[in-house]
Structures are given as C-alpha cells and as structure tokens.
Amino acid sequence: MKRFGRQFLFYWAPLLVWMAVIFALSSLSKDTIIAILGGPAPGESFDLSPLHLVEFAVLAALAYWAFRTIERLSRPALGGLVLAFTMLYALFDEAYQAVIPGRSPSMIDLGLDLAGGVIGLVLIDLLLRRLRRHSQRLSEAVE
Numbered sequence: 001m002k003r004f005g006r007q008f009l010f011y012w013a014p015l016l017v018w019m020a021v022i023f024a025l026s027s028l029s030k031d032t033i034i035a036i037l038g039g040p041a042p043g044e045s046f047d048l049s050p051l052h053l054v055e056f057a058v059l060a061a062l063a064y065w066a067f068r069t070i071e072r073l074s075r076p077a078l079g080g081l082v083l084a085f086t087m088l089y090a091l092f093d094e095a096y097q098a099v100i101p102g103r104s105p106s107m108i109d110l111g112l113d114l115a116g117g118v119i120g121l122v123l124i125d126l127l128l129r130r131l132r133r134h135s136q137r138l139s140e141a142v143e
Helices: 003-026 030-037 049-067 075-097 107-142
Strands: none
Touching: 003 049, 003 075, 049 075, 049 107, 075 107
C-alpha cells in the first residue's frame, strides 16, 4: 500500500468514522439514544451531557491525531486548528439537529461539545508527550 493510503487509514479514517458516528447519533431522537445506552424508560429523566463531552473529546483527540500529519504545523497552531475544527463540527451538529424531528439545537449542548473538545485536546497532547518521553528513555537505554 502506498504511503498516502497507509497514512489515510491510520490517521484520517478514524476521524472520518467518528464524525459519521456523531452525525448518526444526531439523527436519532433523545429517547432512542437513551434506549441504546440502556438508560431509563422514555419520559424518565436521563442526562445526556456526559455523552456530549465524550463524543467531542474523542473527536478532538482524533482530529489532533490526524492533523499532526500536516507538515510545518507548530503545536500551538495544531491546537488552534483542532479547537476550530471541533467548534465548527459542533456548530454543524447543532444546526443539523434543528431539522431533525424530536431534536433541537441547544447552546448548552454546544458549550458541552466545546468543553469536550478542550478535554480531548489536552488529554491527547498529554498522552503523546508521555509516549515521546517514554520512547526517548527507551532509545537512550538501548544506546
């Protein structure tokens, strides 16, 4: 497989798949999502706020993973690009929900999406830094 194909599958495909998952979830009613998650019966109280945080934290982490392949992009620029991308996708997601029966856009959900994006960005950056340090220690130990 050529370099581009491997790079696409390893870095970009997970991001595109996760974007499709978010899109699919946004197409469902709240009661359907609650049923999928195994929550209480329809009409009973169930908070979907953590789902917004998780789905957009994963989106930001995968965007970071994919956008790292863009050459000559500094870490601050990478972080800004990831946050801008996450915000745009969150805006798209809320706008899409405006046309879905049983769904409606929400500024609170948008805020949760953005908070999830920040959480995902911070976590993936910390994880990759830790992996780099560990890798450096291993290569120093081998030499």
